[in-house]
Amino acid sequence: MSTSQNVYTRSPNPSNRSYDSSSVSSATSPKSLSQFAPGAMNTNPRLNLPATPQPIGIPPLPPVSQGFQSYGPMTTSSSLGHESLASNESVASTPGPSTSQLAGPPGSQGQKRAYRQRRKDPSCDACRERKVKCDATETASCSECSSRNVKCQFTKETNRRMSSIKQVQDLEKQMERVKRENSGLRRMLQDREGPMELDAEGGNENAFNLPAIGSEPKRRKRSAPGQVPDLYRARSNVRDFSRGIWKPPAQFRERAPVFFDPPRPELPARHLVDQLLHAYYTSSHSMFPIIHFPTFRASVNDLYNSNGASRTSPAWLSLFFAVLATGSLFSQTSNSQPNSFYEPAEFLETANKMLDPWANDFTLDYVRALALVSLCLNEMNLKSAAWTWLGRAVRVSQDLGLHIESGPWPVIEGEMRRRTWWMIYILDRTMATELGRPVSISDSDCDVPLPAGVDDQFIHDGGMMVPTGAEPLTHSLLAVIHVVRSYSSLIDALSPGALATTHLSSLDTHFKKCLNTFPPACDPSSTVPLAPHFLAPLAYLFHARLLLHRHHLHPEYPVEARMASLESCTHISLETTSLLHRSNSALLADGATSLLTTHIFRCALFLLLTGYLDHALAAVRALASIDRRRDVTVACGRYLSFFVATLGAKRVEYTNYLARTAAPPFGSSRPSIDQTALLQMLSRDEDLLAYASADLQASPDASWLWAGAEREVPLPQTSSPFQHSTATSSSGLFSPEARTGLKEVEGKEW
Incomplete structure (x- = not known):
């Protein structure tokens, strides 16, 4: 960018990078800001939208190492900038001889050189062997080889200087052959492993390999069950003697004994629980339906009807209080009360106490509680705390095998496993973009299918049954997944x-x-x-x-x-x-x-x-x-x-x-x-x-913004790192x- 273009109050760092747009003029003819921001100083109360900006096109630039001079101003019609150059200009935009000067007049030295070149054309191998005149052309064999029915070829060391046209033709034939072979191999791989990300030409059809809307994640390679013998006795022995050394895959593990038995908390009033469950269902559950709500409500009823907190697992109680904390953040009734600020914090404290920090065996309830606590902390603007709790949720979910398609599982449990994984995936991607952090989940490590587009009331252990004429899907999890992928x-x-x-x-x-x-x-x-x-x-x-x-x-x-x-x-x-x-x-x-x-x-x-x-x-x-x-x-x-x-x-x-x-203006003093x-x-x-x-x-x-901040005087500490706040x-x-x-x-x- 030239100095004349730098109209900023503070000079930006010049760059040769391009971010061209069909709606943006070239550097030599900048548009006024009224074209960039139509409706400037607009005070019309109607919220009318401007026309959609045209897609921004960025022509590729030559590598810096090439040392070329800068191109002239590009127009948006020239995709690579070549069309904007005159026919008598070089790539470096320096004057050069015209085409007519290169051609020369008839009868000039160029014709003599062409005649000498024809006399020096090499003979084919057979004609050189027989020492006869060879009349081979660029596209046809010589008459001598044709009459003798032998292959007319040029392979002698002294005859390797074939004409440029012949070389180009041979290279084109080789490329066509390689393309045909590649196409056949790709069809074979596609039949075995699903759609390929590259087109038949070997180019990248999708610049970022964006997943198609509704497409399932690519399945990971696994050994086929039919290719191994039945090892029933070996499985039984491994289950017995591998304890304490390694764990079988999640679907084949035995239920581990529970060593964590904290004091059970006091249950909130039932009417408050009903309000918070309703708030949770209409807010977070509409995006992240990770609990089967009919089953969960039945468990809550059992909890209050039998006062069975002492017989309930700590992990489920943690999930229960995490649900209440989430509901309290979105409850209109709760937020109108004097202690509304502290209510979600109290529920989260209880949920945390019900989680064994030294657990070595986990359940689906455990990881769902972690995910909801992370969600609550993020909503409470404690983003670093939310990020660390999310990290725990990622690791526990991977320990449970939520990141891969496994089974068989009961219908409800299998669907909740998939939904829980996708919620954690969404939180991981979203927090990473907001905080500028690296993601914790690699797409290549997981192949969990998309969750079913079915509401909870239609999911049963016997299968998923949606009656004819049922209301449309009430949760938006699938739509959010398509975006976040x-x-x-x-x-x-x-x-x-x-x-x-x-x-x-x-x-x-x-x-x-x-x-x-x-x-x-x-x-x-x-x-x-x-x-x-x-x-x-x-x-x-x-x-x-x-x-x-x-x-x-x-x-x-x-x-x-x-x-x-x-x-x-x-x-x-x-x-x-x-x-x-x-x-x-x-x-x-x-x-x-x-x-x-x-x-x-x-x-x-x-x-x-x-x-x-x-x-x-x-x-x-x-x-x-x-x-x-x-x-x-x-x-x-x-x-x-x-x-x-x-x-x-x-x-x-x-x-x-x-x-x-x-x-x-004329006639005015102002x-x-x-x-x-x-x-x-x-x-x-x-x-x-x-x-x-x-x-x-x-x-x-x-x-x-922070460039050069390291040279400034450090900010004074307002308090000691160990000084408690006024809270x-x-x-x-x-x-x-x-x-x-x-x-x-x-x-x-x-």
Whole structure:
């Protein structure tokens, strides 16, 4: 990027990486910001969406090691940049001789050289042996070999200089033969192992190997039972004598004795339990149906009818209190009570006490309790704690073999195993993208089939039976899985460096297909009312799209790339506010998750920066309705207050600058401020872009804000690392400061 293009308040790091778009002009003719952010300074209360930005195309660049000079400005019509070069220009854009100069006039030296070359054409092996004239051509055998019915070939050491046309023809024949052989081998492998990821040409058909919507994970190779003899006696001996050395596969293990027997907790009031179970069923269970609810309700009834807590396993009690903690986070009745802040923490404390920290044998209830505790901690804004509990859930689930398709299992247990694994998979991918951490689960290590699209009441030990005319599926687990399975590719795409055109378009196309798996009302272009409980699962999709396009806000990219990135993020934010506008705001808080809350917060930042004030206000009002139902909302509100104040100060600064440099209109003493120019200056301010990127600055790889911070004076410690906070409990679960990250005075700034 040339110096003339650097219009930022602080100079970004120049880069030769490209992030071109059909909606973005070349460096020589930049568009005004009104084209990047249509509707600038718009105050129309109607939430009308702009046209969808065109797909961003990135032509590949030559390696730096080639040492070529830079190409001239590329147009979007030239995929590799060659069409933009004149016919008499070299690749390095330096003047060169024309074609006519290379050809030469008739009768010139070029014709004589061609005549001498024909006389020096090599003879075939047979003609050289017989010392006769050879009249072989590029495509036909010589007459001598044809009459003698022998093969006309050129293999002698002195005759290896075949013509270039002959070499090309031979290479083409070899390539065709190799392609045919490869195609046959691929068909054989496809018949044996399923679809291949590469096309017949050997290229990558899918830039990131994105799984097709509804496709099952690739099955791992296992030895076929028919290929080994029946070893009944050996199995019996191994079960007996392997104890203490290794464990058989999960489905063949004997039930281990329980050594952990903690004091049983006091059970909550039954009416409160019913309220919390209802809240859990309508919120978390609608996305993560990891417990068979009819069976679970029956177990709860037995627990209260017989007062059988003493006869109930600690792992099941831990799961029970984890369910209550999750329900309390989404219960409207619970949150209206004075002790609503502490209620989920108390349930989580009890759930933790029922888990043996030194357990060596696990159950499905144990891992489900871990997963729900991790989910609760994430919703309570204790994200590092949630990450570590999730790590335990991953390891325990792998110990139980949840990551592979095994069996046989009873119908209900087998389905709950699959759903539990996919919930842990979703949490792993989502937290990794939010925290900038590596994922804990590798796709190549698991082959669990997708869960059944059947509600709990239709799943029985005798099978899954859905009656004709039954209501549609009530949980959105499958739709969320289709989105989150692409997070691995998204994380790869967000690694440092330019995002290739094929990668960006592949992910964009995949996300559009994912949107089609949701009900039609979930489309941002729809006008029908949207049920609020769809917003939480939709957040996984819009969160991924925003992360994808936010990637190119980094100063190392050219101004066109950064403006295209800002435009795409603004469009996604407008789509989000369209969904909020069609939802019942009074019911939004009941199902709002931490992911949805932070996504709305990011959208508000982009809408404020690009001048969509009415849409930004809609996002802020949504956050206000969520308020303290999600602990992260308080911190988001405080950040927004800071951003609005900073944005206002920048507006005054740039307005005064434009007033000093602009000439007043004819007949007026006051200069007219160009609002488009003002918005353009605001959107290119380096400080504002860093603030709008928000949690992108938390990533060790993608952040740029902390460059040079190591040379600054270390921040003073406000307290000793061992000094207790003012909280009444030693646990961060009960501390507002731990859960919001703010002191009491700071929390009131929202």
